[in-house]
Amino acid sequence: MFRKIATPVIAILIFLGLWELLVWANGWPNYKMASPSDLPPAFWKYKELFFVMGWQTLWRTIVGLFLAVIVGTLIGMIIGFSKLARDALYPLLIGFNAIPKATLVPVISLIFIGQHDFNTILMAFMISFFPIAVSVGIGLSTLEPEYRDILRALGASKFTIFRKIALPKTLPEFFGALKVSATLAFIGTNLVEIVSPHGRGLGALFKSGETNGDYPLMFAVLIALAFLGIILYYAVIFLERVFAGWADREGN
Amino acid sequence: MAAPFTTKGNSIENLIEIKGARHAYQTASGPLPVLDGLDVAVPSGTFAAVVGPSGCGKSTLTRLVAGLMKPDEGEVWLHGERVTGPRKTVGMAFQNPVLLEWRTILDNVILPLEIVAPTMPRKDRIARAMELLDMVGLTGFEGKRPSELSGGMRQRASLCRSIVHKPEVLILDEPFGALDAFTREDLWQTMRDLRAAEPFTAVLITHDLRESVFLGDQVIVLSGRPARTQYVMDVDLPADRTLDVLFTPKAADMLHVLRDQIKIAQGRDVEGQA
Ligand SMILES: Nc1ncnc2c1ncn2[C@@H]1O[C@H](COP(=O)(O)OP(=O)(O)OP(=O)(O)O)[C@@H](O)[C@H]1O
Ligand SMILES: [Mg+2]
Numbered sequence: 001m002f003r004k005i006a007t008p009v010i011a012i013l014i015f016l017g018l019w020e021l022l023v024w025a026n027g028w029p030n031y032k033m034a035s036p037s038d039l040p041p042a043f044w045k046y047k048e049l050f051f052v053m054g055w056q057t058l059w060r061t062i063v064g065l066f067l068a069v070i071v072g073t074l075i076g077m078i079i080g081f082s083k084l085a086r087d088a089l090y091p092l093l094i095g096f097n098a099i100p101k102a103t104l105v106p107v108i109s110l111i112f113i114g115q116h117d118f119n120t121i122l123m124a125f126m127i128s129f130f131p132i133a134v135s136v137g138i139g140l141s142t143l144e145p146e147y148r149d150i151l152r153a154l155g156a157s158k159f160t161i162f163r164k165i166a167l168p169k170t171l172p173e174f175f176g177a178l179k180v181s182a183t184l185a186f187i188g189t190n191l192v193e194i195v196s197p198h199g200r201g202l203g204a205l206f207k208s209g210e211t212n213g214d215y216p217l218m219f220a221v222l223i224a225l226a227f228l229g230i231i232l233y234y235a236v237i238f239l240e241r242v243f244a245g246w247a248d249r250e251g252n
Numbered sequence: 253m254a255a256p257f258t259t260k261g262n263s264i265e266n267l268i269e270i271k272g273a274r275h276a277y278q279t280a281s282g283p284l285p286v287l288d289g290l291d292v293a294v295p296s297g298t299f300a301a302v303v304g305p306s307g308c309g310k311s312t313l314t315r316l317v318a319g320l321m322k323p324d325e326g327e328v329w330l331h332g333e334r335v336t337g338p339r340k341t342v343g344m345a346f347q348n349p350v351l352l353e354w355r356t357i358l359d360n361v362i363l364p365l366e367i368v369a370p371t372m373p374r375k376d377r378i379a380r381a382m383e384l385l386d387m388v389g390l391t392g393f394e395g396k397r398p399s400e401l402s403g404g405m406r407q408r409a410s411l412c413r414s415i416v417h418k419p420e421v422l423i424l425d426e427p428f429g430a431l432d433a434f435t436r437e438d439l440w441q442t443m444r445d446l447r448a449a450e451p452f453t454a455v456l457i458t459h460d461l462r463e464s465v466f467l468g469d470q471v472i473v474l475s476g477r478p479a480r481t482q483y484v485m486d487v488d489l490p491a492d493r494t495l496d497v498l499f500t501p502k503a504a505d506m507l508h509v510l511r512d513q514i515k516i517a518q519g520r521d522v523e524g525q526a
Binding site (some may be wrong): 081135144146151153155156160164165168169171180216239244246247 | 295315318319337338339340341342344348350352354363364365366368397417423
């Protein structure tokens with residue numbers, strides 16, 4: 001247990017040490033590259049802002065991700081159970097996923113002018129539902145027929161088969177996708193926060209750092225984002241342990 | 253309504269009857285006929301072993317009996333009733349044990365009871381499952397996950413699951429096919445003991461002629477695709493047979509006849525008759 005925590009902490013300290021050393025050795029001024037020692041003062045100076053903005057970013061990301069889970073799972077069920085739907089929807093989904101989401105920011109903000117929270121959540125959702133839909137879809141469509149047949153031969157309904165077999169069996173793939181989606185959702189949130197005029201959230205704080213030439217602030221925002229990303233990631237890991245821990249083969 | 257082919261007044265009634273079944277799968281390259289005149293009759297309480305060339309339609313036969321599909325032509329009867337869909341009185345086991353990895357062995361065995369007997373108290377379910385696990389020698393493993401068991405043990409658990417709800421009909425589609433020879437023979441004996449203790453009538457698909465003779469009361473040989481009933485052999489050996497029976501001259505004769513029948517089914521010449 002101690003080793004489990006100590007190992008990454010030491011790795012992070014070494015990383016920060018090397019970073020500091022690099023900046024010091026090159027004699028970079030902090031408008032070129034801030035060093036770790038510049039960061040605590042930046043955090044301290046704007047500590048209220050960090051809490052307020054960090055919370056903004058976090059809740060909007062989580063709501064977007066939550067929508068992505070619901071809609072992604074539904075789409076995954078549709079393409080997983082119906083071959084017709086799979087053939088019809090796959091090109092659409094892939095095409096939509098291939099669009100760089102940055103190009104959608106102006107489109108969204110024109111359609112929903114001034115709805116900053118809504119736009120941010122929408123973007124977080126749009127960028128993150130795809131891996132979930134695909135993984136649930138593939139998980140369901142590749143279920144070996146024997147798994148279905150043991151219950152179907154007893155007259156079990158489609159819903160019972162889904163609940164007792166298909167759904168739990170897909171959970172490991174689902175959580176694999178959720179880890180990817182959680183990271184993507186952050187990107188979506190920040191995209192809108194940075195690009196929108198008068199935005200809020202850590203993205204907007206980054207933008208204000210840039211406008212004011214406050215480089216330590218910009219770097220501090222990046223670190224804060226990384227921190228939130230790690231928290232969300234481990235929250236997903238925790239849920240995975242609880243709901244799909246059985247997929248974890250012991251001893252490796 | 254009674255089945256048309258049961259011999260009334262006879263003490264042995266056919267529990268499973270397939271009469272003149274024909275079926276073709278619709279594939280991308282046109283219809284693929286897989287059954288063409290399949291006749292099967294399994295008297296109540298007996299064990300029918302089905303052998304035939306690879307891909308001839310054996311699993312299709314099991315799907316008919318289980319009510320998972322209907323033949324294009326012909327009739328399937330279970331217990332004097334026309335089969336029109338799945339029924340709760342069927343149990344199935346396959347080559348792949350398909351145990352649910354997120355459940356313990358005990359909860360895997362209980363699964364069919366959750367569908368068939370939703371109001372049965374959990375303690376009764378556990379008692380029934382433990383009784384079977386004991387019979388197959390898995391006492392002490394009920395709390396383990398499937399991944400912690402060997403292949404043979406998993407197959408034992410799968411067999412328990414297939415009969416936990418006391419099905420009338422047990423359908424076994426090559427359940428021992430993936431096991432090594434020694435484990436397989438162990439499981440034959442387990443199957444023989446389960447048979448004596450439980451009331452099911454069974455259809456066993458197999459590729460192993462010795463298995464068909466050891467476990468079957470009759471051996472049905474199917475022709476190559478599309479399958480029809482090519483040959484039926486009554487296995488006239490004692491019910492409490494041991495593995496030694498396979499080394500008797502009688503069994504050797506039967507195995508010889510079956511081997512020749514399989515060659516005919518494969519469309520090859522029978523030695524000495526070419
Ligand atoms: N759902 C399906 N759609 C189309 N073709 C199928 C389908 N199921 C089986 N077939 C084909 O029908 C034929 C018979 O299949 P079946 O599974 O009944 O054979 P089998 O005797 O059980 O084979 P094996 O010995 O390999 O288990 C095979 O050629 C198979 O490819
Ligand atoms: Mg088969």
